[in-house]
Amino acid sequence: MKEKLIEQHYATARERYAELGVDTDKALEALKKISLSLHCWQTDDVGGFENPDGELTGGIQATGNYPGKARTIEQVRADLEKVKTLVGGNHRLSLHAIYGDFGGRHIDRDQIEPAHFQSWIDWAKANDMKLDFNSTSFSHPKSGDLTLANPDRAIRDFWIEHTVRSRAIADEMGRQLGSPACHNLWVHDGSKDITVERMRYRTLMKQSLDEIFAHKYPNVKDAVECKLFGMGLESFTVGSLEFYLAYAVQNGIMATLDTGHFHPTEETADKISSVLLFTPEIMLHVSRPVRWDSDHVVILNDSILSLAQEIVWADALPRVNIGLDYFDASINRIGAYVIGIRATQKAFLAALLSPIAQLRRYEDEGKYFQRLALLEEAKLCRGATYSTTSASRAALRRAWISSPTSSAMNAG
Ligand code: RNT
Ligand code: ZN
Numbered sequence: 015m016k017e018k019l020i021e022q023h024y025a026t027a028r029e030r031y032a033e034l035g036v037d038t039d040k041a042l043e044a045l046k047k048i049s050l051s052l053h054c055w056q057t058d059d060v061g062g063f064e065n066p067d068g069e070l071t072g073g074i075q076a077t078g079n080y081p082g083k084a085r086t087i088e089q090v091r092a093d094l095e096k097v098k099t100l101v102g103g104n105h106r107l108s109l110h111a112i113y114g115d116f117g118g119r120h121i122d123r124d125q126i127e128p129a130h131f132q133s134w135i136d137w138a139k140a141n142d143m144k145l146d147f148n149s150t151s152f153s154h155p156k157s158g159d160l161t162l163a164n165p166d167r168a169i170r171d172f173w174i175e176h177t178v179r180s181r182a183i184a185d186e187m188g189r190q191l192g193s194p195a196c197h198n199l200w201v202h203d204g205s206k207d208i209t210v211e212r213m214r215y216r217t218l219m220k221q222s223l224d225e226i227f228a229h230k231y232p233n234v235k236d237a238v239e240c241k242l243f244g245m246g247l248e249s250f251t252v253g254s255l256e257f258y259l260a261y262a263v264q265n266g267i268m269a270t271l272d273t274g275h276f277h278p279t280e281e282t283a284d285k286i287s288s289v290l291l292f293t294p295e296i297m298l299h300v301s302r303p304v305r306w307d308s309d310h311v312v313i314l315n316d317s318i319l320s321l322a323q324e325i326v327w328a329d330a331l332p333r334v335n336i337g338l339d340y341f342d343a344s345i346n347r348i349g350a351y352v353i354g355i356r357a358t359q360k361a362f363l364a365a366l367l368s369p370i371a372q373l374r375r376y377e378d379e380g381k382y383f384q385r386l387a388l389l390e391e392a393k394l395c396r397g398a399t400y401s402t403t404s405a406s407r408a409a410l411r412r413a414w415i416s417s418p419t420s421s422a423m424n425a426g
Contacts, residue, residue, distance in 0.1 A: 024038075031369075034369035034372060034388075034392075035371050036367055036369050038367065040366075041366035041367050042363075044331070044366050045103070045359065045362055045363050046102070046103060046104075047331075048103065048331065048336065048359070048362050049103065049105050049106055049144075050103070050106070050300075050336050050337070050338060050358060050359075051106040051107070051108045051146045051196065051335060051336065051337035051338065052094065052097065052105050052106065052107050052108065052338055052351065052355065053108045053337060053338050053339050053340075054090060054094065054108060054110065054113055055110055055113075055341055056338075056340065056341050056351050056354075057083075057084040057093045057094065057347055057351075058083050058084040058085065058089075058090060058347075059076035059078075059341055059347075060074065060076055060152075060153075061083070061084075061085075061112075062110060062150070062153070063086075063112065063114065063115075063116055064112050064116070064120070064121075064153075066085050068153055069153065070152065070153055071152050071154075071157050072152025072157055072201075072244065073152075073202040073204065073241075073243075073244020073245045073246055073247045074245065075245055076309075076341045076342070077343060077344060078344025078345070079343060079344075080343060080344050080347070082346065082347060082348075083343065083347065084347070087133070093348055093351075094107065097348055097352060098141065100348070100352045101355045101356060101359070102359070104142065104143075105143065105355075106143060106144045106145065106146055106193075107134075107138060107143050107144075107145055108145075108148065108196075108198075108337050108338075109134060109145060109146070109147055109148070110148045110150045111123065111126055111147070111148065111149050111150040111176070112150045112153065113134075114130035114131055114134075115130055115131065115132070115133040115134065116130055123150065123154060123156075123172070123173075123179075124172050124176050124179070125179075126176070126179050126183065127179065127183070128182065128183050128186035128187075130183075131186070131187065134187075135186070135187055135190050135191065138187075138191060139191065144193040144195070145184075145187040145191060145195050146184070146195050146197070146198070146335075147180060147181075147184035147187060147195050147196070147198070148197070148198045148200065149176055149180035149181075149197070149198075149199055149201075150176075151200070151202060151203075156169055156172055156173070157202070159202075159204060159205060159206070159247060160203045160215065160252075161173040161202070161203055162201050162203060162218070162219055162222035162223070162226075162252075163201075163203040163215040163216070163218045163219040163222065163252045165214070165218065170218065170222055174222050174225050174226055177199060178229050180197060181197050181226070181231050181234055181236070182229075182231065184231065184233070184234045185231035185232070185234050186233075187233075188231075188233025188234055189233045194233050194235045195233060195234055195235070196234075196235045196236075196237055196268070196297055196335050196337070197231075197234045197235070197236050197237065198237045198238075198270050198297060198299075199223075199226075199237065199238050199239065200238075200239035200241070200253070200270070201252075202241075202244050203215065203219065203252040203253060204244055204247035204249075204250050204252055205247060205249050206246055206247055206248060207249050208249050209250045212250060215250075215252045216252055216257060219252045219253065220261065223238070223261060227265060227267070235267075235268060235295065235297075235335065236267040237262075237267065237268035237269065237270040237297035237335075238258040238261060238267065238268070238269060238270060239253070239258065239269075239270035239272055239275075239297075240253050240254055240255040240257065240258040240259070240269070240271075240272075240275060241253060241272065241275040242254075242275055242276055242277065245306060255276070258270075259289065263292045263293055266293070266294060267293070267294075268293055268294065268296055268297045268335070269289055269293055269296060269297070270296075270297040270299055270337075271285055271286075271296060271297070271299070272298075272299035272308065272339055273299065273301050273302070273303070273317055274299070274302060274303040274307075274308025274309055274310075274339075274340075275299075275303075275308055278303070281317065281320060281321075282298075282317065282321050283317070283320035283321040283324040284324070286321070286324040286325055286328055286330060287324060287328050290328065290330055290333060290334075294333070295333045295334065295335060296333065296334045296335065297334075297335045297337060298321075298334060298335065298336045298337055299337050299338070299339035300312050300318065300321075300336060300337065300338050300339065300340075300354070300358050301338070301339045302315065302318075302340060309341050309342075310340055311340050311342050311345075311350045311354050312340055312353070312354035312357045312358055313354075313357050314357040314360050314361060318357060318358065318361040319364055319365070321361065322361035322362045322364065322365035323364075323368060325362075325365070326365035326366055326368070326370075327365070327368075327370055336358065338354055338355065338358065340354055367392070368389075368392050369388060369392055372388060373388055373389065376388065
């Protein structure tokens with residue numbers, strides 16, 4: 015019965031969208047192919063297995079103490095398996111270096127090896143998932159304020175070694191799973207207060223990166239993630255947008271755009287068409303900034319909707335690696351995953367359903383009222399398919415029918 019209703023409603027939606035030149039079957043097919051890289055760290059508030067109850071440092075913070083934080087590798091996997099049953103699509107898993115299968119031993123970051131991640135690779139195979147990887151600069155006695163940009167050669171070397179090893183692990187994941195692993199490099203390096211050594215730190219950082227990327231790994235897609243500021247590191251971030259974007263362009267690697275890492279009125283969406291003209295691919299960290307926090311659970315807001323639109327309208331889906339990055343310890347963690355995954359999928363579905371051919375015709379013809387009106391209409395049309403109660407569906411249908419028709423719009 016319920017299925018029949020869904021079929022009926024879908025048939026209506028298909029007709030409505032067809033009137034706007036949108037093929038809903040094609041949109042759903044495209045949506046199915048969008049594989050998100052699920053971040054393992056929402057399961058345990060970015061704890062990892064070195065010391066699950068240790069302090070989270072490096073300018074990031076997970077707040078809340080909702081029960082159910084995963085404490086073991088088995089619990090992280092069980093949570094992820096549960097998440098998989100609650101969302102559509104076939105997704106990847108993004109691991110941080112602190113999530114290795116260390117068997118209770120203390121393996122320092124400059125000692126990690128592919129062997130510590132073999133059980134993850136096996137698990138991924140068994141669960142039909144591909145893997146991505148992240149080096150971990152935070153929550154370590156040598157983290158401090160500076161890692162790869164540290165003037166102390168020994169500290170720098172430690173983190174260079176860690177990062178090279180992380181990329182080697184990503185390479186092994188990519189090789190065994192038959193799909194290149196994205197390796198994301200984010201370090202918190204920065205300064206709480208005014209620094210007089212910006213050039214020095216950035217010079218050191220560039221040298222460290224050059225050493226790291228001198229190693230070639232064929233099964234890795236490298237990405238470098240910029241940030242505006244971290245908590246306790248508010249005045250200066252070594253890895254700013256300009257720094258990493260320039261580095262990515264110069265070296266033919268990816269820039270990671272985290273939607274929580276820019277000025278509040280700056281739109282990540284607008285960066286897609288610029289960055290993709292100069293780099294091979296993009297890595298995204300889909301997140302939600304709120305005040306000082308860059309990592310609230312993703313919801314279907316304008317920022318995510320326009321980001322998805324820009325990617326779809328630029329025909330760039332094959333060149334964008336969509337990772338999630340948020341952590342909320344104050345609500346059910348599996349629920350947090352599912353909300354963020356579904357919100358991201360909804361944003362892409364909405365983008366795939368937008369009447370872009372008609373919108374472009376209007377724009378070509380200079381019909382800007384019509385363009386804006388149709389953009390607005392498309393929002394309601396989308397609402398009609400999402401809406402679950404029959405009353406709201408009926409209201410939306412009325413709004414749709416009584417709104418300016420496309421012929422009225424054509425009258426200009
Ligand atoms: C921090 C960055 C980074 C981390 C993860 C845990 O601001 O967004 O991507 O969130 O690596
Ligand atoms: Zn991020």
